[in-house]
Amino acid sequence: MAVDDLVKVRNLKKYFPVTEGLLLMKQTATVKAVDGISFGIMKGETLGLVGESGCGKTTLANMILLLERATEGNIQFESKEISGLKGNDLREYKAKVQAVFQDPYSSLNPRLRIRNILKEPMIANGRLTTAQKTQRIAEVLNLVGLQERDAGLYPHEFSGGQRQRIAIARALCSDPELIILDEPVSALDVSIRSQIMNLLKRLQRDLNLTYLLIAHDLGVVKHMSDWVAVMYLGKIVELAKEELLYSHPLHPYTKALISSAVIIRSDGMKEKNKLRGDIPSPLAIPIGCRLHTRCPEAMNLCFQEEPNFKELESNHWVSCHHY
Amino acid sequence: MVIHNKVKSVSDHRYQACQMLKAAFRGVPLGAALILTAVVCLGLFGSLLAPHPPTAMNTQAMLIGPFSHSSKGFHLLGTDQLGRDILSRIMAGSHVSLIIGLSAVFMAGSIGTILGILAGYFGSWVDSLIMRITDTMFALPVLVLALVLAAIIGPGFSNMVLILGLVGWTGYARLIRGETLRIKDGQFVKYAKIAGTRPLRILLRHILPNVMNSVIVMATLQLGIMIIAEASLTFLGLGVQPPTPAWGSMVNEGRMFLSTAWWISAFPGLAILLTVMSVNILGDWIRIKLDPKFRQT
Amino acid sequence: MNNHTLLKIKNLRTHFFTRRGVVRAVDGVSFSVGVGEVLGIVGESGSGKSITCLSILRLLPQPAGRIIEGEIFLNGEDLLKKSEIEMRRFRGRQIAMIPQDPMSSLNPVFTIGDQMAAPLKYHLGLSGNQVAEKVKSLLTKVNIPSPVQRSKQYPHQMSGGMRQRILGGIGISCDPKLLIADEPTTALDVISQDQFIRLLKDIQVERRLSMIWVTHDMSIVAKACDRVVVMYAGKIVEMAAVETLFQQPAHPYTIGLMRSIPELNDSEQELFSIPGQPPDLLHQSSGCRFAPRCPEVNDICLEKYPPEVAISERHTVHCWQKVNHGR
Numbered sequence: 023m024a025v026d027d028l029v030k031v032r033n034l035k036k037y038f039p040v041t042e043g044l045l046l047m048k049q050t051a052t053v054k055a056v057d058g059i060s061f062g063i064m065k066g067e068t069l070g071l072v073g074e075s076g077c078g079k080t081t082l083a084n085m086i087l088l089l090e091r092a093t094e095g096n097i098q099f100e101s102k103e104i105s106g107l108k109g110n111d112l113r114e115y116k117a118k119v120q121a122v123f124q125d126p127y128s129s130l131n132p133r134l135r136i137r138n139i140l141k142e143p144m145i146a147n148g149r150l151t152t153a154q155k156t157q158r159i160a161e162v163l164n165l166v167g168l169q170e171r172d173a174g175l176y177p178h179e180f181s182g183g184q185r186q187r188i189a190i191a192r193a194l195c196s197d198p199e200l201i202i203l204d205e206p207v208s209a210l211d212v213s214i215r216s217q218i219m220n221l222l223k224r225l226q227r228d229l230n231l232t233y234l235l236i237a238h239d240l241g242v243v244k245h246m247s248d249w250v251a252v253m254y255l256g257k258i259v260e261l262a263k264e265e266l267l268y269s270h271p272l273h274p275y276t277k278a279l280i281s282s283a284v285i286i287r288s289d290g291m292k293e294k295n296k297l298r299g300d301i302p303s304p305l306a307i308p309i310g311c312r313l314h315t316r317c318p319e320a321m322n323l324c325f326q327e328e329p330n331f332k333e334l335e336s337n338h339w340v341s342c343h344h345y
Numbered sequence: 346m347v348i349h350n351k352v353k354s355v356s357d358h359r360y361q362a363c364q365m366l367k368a369a370f371r372g373v374p375l376g377a378a379l380i381l382t383a384v385v386c387l388g389l390f391g392s393l394l395a396p397h398p399p400t401a402m403n404t405q406a407m408l409i410g411p412f413s414h415s416s417k418g419f420h421l422l423g424t425d426q427l428g429r430d431i432l433s434r435i436m437a438g439s440h441v442s443l444i445i446g447l448s449a450v451f452m453a454g455s456i457g458t459i460l461g462i463l464a465g466y467f468g469s470w471v472d473s474l475i476m477r478i479t480d481t482m483f484a485l486p487v488l489v490l491a492l493v494l495a496a497i498i499g500p501g502f503s504n505m506v507l508i509l510g511l512v513g514w515t516g517y518a519r520l521i522r523g524e525t526l527r528i529k530d531g532q533f534v535k536y537a538k539i540a541g542t543r544p545l546r547i548l549l550r551h552i553l554p555n556v557m558n559s560v561i562v563m564a565t566l567q568l569g570i571m572i573i574a575e576a577s578l579t580f581l582g583l584g585v586q587p588p589t590p591a592w593g594s595m596v597n598e599g600r601m602f603l604s605t606a607w608w609i610s611a612f613p614g615l616a617i618l619l620t621v622m623s624v625n626i627l628g629d630w631i632r633i634k635l636d637p638k639f640r641q642t
Numbered sequence: 643m644n645n646h647t648l649l650k651i652k653n654l655r656t657h658f659f660t661r662r663g664v665v666r667a668v669d670g671v672s673f674s675v676g677v678g679e680v681l682g683i684v685g686e687s688g689s690g691k692s693i694t695c696l697s698i699l700r701l702l703p704q705p706a707g708r709i710i711e712g713e714i715f716l717n718g719e720d721l722l723k724k725s726e727i728e729m730r731r732f733r734g735r736q737i738a739m740i741p742q743d744p745m746s747s748l749n750p751v752f753t754i755g756d757q758m759a760a761p762l763k764y765h766l767g768l769s770g771n772q773v774a775e776k777v778k779s780l781l782t783k784v785n786i787p788s789p790v791q792r793s794k795q796y797p798h799q800m801s802g803g804m805r806q807r808i809l810g811g812i813g814i815s816c817d818p819k820l821l822i823a824d825e826p827t828t829a830l831d832v833i834s835q836d837q838f839i840r841l842l843k844d845i846q847v848e849r850r851l852s853m854i855w856v857t858h859d860m861s862i863v864a865k866a867c868d869r870v871v872v873m874y875a876g877k878i879v880e881m882a883a884v885e886t887l888f889q890q891p892a893h894p895y896t897i898g899l900m901r902s903i904p905e906l907n908d909s910e911q912e913l914f915s916i917p918g919q920p921p922d923l924l925h926q927s928s929g930c931r932f933a934p935r936c937p938e939v940n941d942i943c944l945e946k947y948p949p950e951v952a953i954s955e956r957h958t959v960h961c962w963q964k965v966n967h968g969r
Binding site: 303 | 834905
Binding site: 130 | 531533535536537538539540541542543546550551554555636637638
């Protein structure tokens with residue numbers, strides 16, 4: 023969390039009201055999708071974000087993409103608060119922050135040619151001439167390993183892996199700084215995944231891109247990331263340099279995640295995942311430490327008090343009463 | 346040599362145009378296209394082609410069956426209760442039915458699609474407002490609604506199109522709202538928003554082309570309903586005034602004679618059926634034509 | 643195959659007759675599953691793994707899908723010769739299936755208890771208290787806390803992991819001989835996935851159940867299966883015991899797959915990746931289907947489909963490279 027972070031998120035919260043009734047909407051409960059998150063990403067680095075479905079990863083991404091408004095806290099991009107952006111600044115921000123999502127099938131409008139799909143971000147943001155746009159389209163198609171003539175085709179003429187390349191090309195069109203990758207390979211075939219991961223890493227190197235990678239596959243996160251944050255029920259429970267997190271995880275939840283993902287080529291199952299039961303509903307987040315209902319190491323204190331997020335060693339933060 | 350070349354280039358040009366035309370009409374359902382062309386021709390020239398004057402009565406030859414003769418000549422499809430030639434009336438009536446049917450469907454489809462997309466995309470109070478209006482209109486009998494409207498704007502040919510359009514859009518609005526909700530959650534819309542695309546552009550580029558399938562299907566189905574609805578309005582004295590022939594009203598008039606002279610209702614009914622079926626099949630073809638997935642490259 | 647074979651499939655061909663041509667989804671597949679054995683079928687989209695399973699259940703999408711050749715024996719009875727009514731008695735009772743999507747596979751308007759009771763009533767003829775007892779014991783079996791209350795709840799009140807365990811409970815409710823699990827964990831997160839695999843493994847061992855796990859995920863194979871069949875474009879390319887496959891994969895496709903998965907203990911910069919795109923099932927050559935993407939391709943690979951080569955007693959592969967090496 024250095025000063026020169028490209029993106030800085032501080033104490034970010036997003037609460038969704040749950041309402042009942044037809045005419046007089048009455049708020050009956052609150053879903054705390056994101057409940058106080060802080061982190062930063064340095065330029066050219068990748069932060070991997072892991073956690074179970076419903077832990078708030080996607081809501082976090084939506085807030086950075088300005089698709090949803092934060093309830094509390096702030097997001098800074100290049101040291102500027104993004105909620106206050108207007109006019110030209112806003113347009114510039116939207117050009118600099120792009121995204122690639124999971125499903126390569128629903129992410130491309132089936133009625134548009136690839137050329138027009140790629141033009142979209144340029145029309146919205148830039149002041150490029152038609153010739154410049156055409157040139158840029160050829161450039162980005164080249165960057166992602168597709169041909170210039172592919173621009174005239176429709177999405178259905180491509181396989182899943184190629185569509186994901188097109189989605190990446192679209193993200194590159196407006197010359198972005200930060201790309202949010204929300205499960206970018208989980209919908210792809212195994213033999214295609216590594217192609218896309220290699221492509222993303224190469225692009226990062228060549229274009230000095232910054233990634234926020236959301237994924238549930240720990241192998242993918244490890245391979246792609248410099249930093250890894252583990253989320254549980256709207257909070258980051260552990261944040262560390264990639265090597266530190268995988269070599270000696272501290273939080274019981276991180277330990278469970280890592281032991282659940284067995285290492286294939288070693289024989290048999292190693293340490294058993296010791297977490298019990300199911301994830302609680304985000305409507306009823308446990309008091310105290312959020313994990314205490316499932317944690318094998320829960321103590322009395324865990325039932326009463328929420329642990330602080332503290333730096334245990336350099337580049338390794340955790341929130342657990344055991345440390 | 347030069348002349349030869351020129352001739353060749355002209356024929357080349359013609360050949361290319363021919364190929365383009367062929368490509369445009371590839372896979373067109375021939376039967377349906379033929380029937381529809383015939384109906385349109387009838388609509389344009391029907392009254393000129395008719396073997397008998399469509400409104401001429403003949404008290405000597407009332408309710409005679411198909412394939413019979415009268416003093417006026419041969420009646421292929423028989424005559425009605427006033428001795429008018431059914432075939433001539435069908436030919437002349439295609440004009441009214443087609444224009445009213447098609448324009449009413451076009452109008453209803455446009456209103457319904459626009460409102461449906463707006464409701465689905467913007468949600469909140471826009472959605473509530475449009476959908477409550479739709480619900481209210483669903484709750485009221487269509488004819489009563491049409492009557493009220495007619496009382497306000499008066500009867501007549503173009504007013505009838507307006508009335509049918511104003512009462513017929515609700516189905517589209519409901520359907521298209523649902524479709525829009527589905528597409529709106531699609532990721533390509535999310536991408537467009539991330540890129541900062543304006544809402545209007547999202548509606549026109551991303552939502553509208555993707556709901557057109559449903560609009561076309563619904564429109565082709567509604568055409569028949571509109572032709573019949575025209576009859577109901579005519580029956581209530583709001584539509585095209587007798588003795589001008591129209592298919593819907595012909596079916597309606599023949600109802601009373603169904604047991605004794607089935608042909609009065611049956612043949613215009615058949616004409617409606619054939620037209621609607623052709624439009625349906627042709628609509629299906631257009632739908633596939635518009636979908637890049639089925640377009641041949 | 644140990645002493646007793648439960649399921650034997652011989653030269654199964656399932657084709658789809660579509661407007662654009664014949665899709666040879668399954669094209670000459672033979673394998674068997676022993677009693678108490680867990681067979682993994684691994685493959686990517688379009689490999690024919692799911693269609694093979696739907697063929698066993700005779701639940702192919704109609705009217706396009708047809709089994710044009712082959713035999714499927716369950717305990718010596720040819721399933722392909724059975725009438726639809728006979729098959730209905732078979733499904734759920736002899737062969738059960740755990741579907742892929744826990745969210746849409748349970749009907750939202752019925753309680754969990756009702757949905758679990760249906761097969762018990764239909765196949766086992768249980769009624770009243772017996773049903774309630776059995777539902778309770780099944781829910782306990784699949785680790786659902788407070789089963790009596792839970793059986794009165796609706797699917798939306800459960801988490802994804804719970805729903806998938808309930809579907810597992812429905813799968814085993816009538817004591818089937820063969821349980822087919824078609825990618826049952828893809829919709830689950832890592833921890834629920836792990837819990838589910840362990841649960842099914844325990845039940846399988848306890849009841850000496852035969853199972854087929856369909857998956858694209860090698861780590862699931864490693865956890866759950868005894869033997870693996872690797873499929874590519876409608877054909878089996880390699881078949882081996884799990885340990886053998888992980889230690890000495892023989893087919894270039896299998897080797898490529900193994901190398902392209904990022905692991906928790908590696909630190910390579912660049913991942914290995916199989917070049918090219920997934921196969922187009924509409925246009926298949928007579929040669930090896932993996933040839934267009936294979937790093938070791940030869941002339942003969944493009945012309946003729948390689949025969950089965952036995953590398954060791956229970957390890958077979960379809961690859962011309964191995965044919966030459968073997969001789």
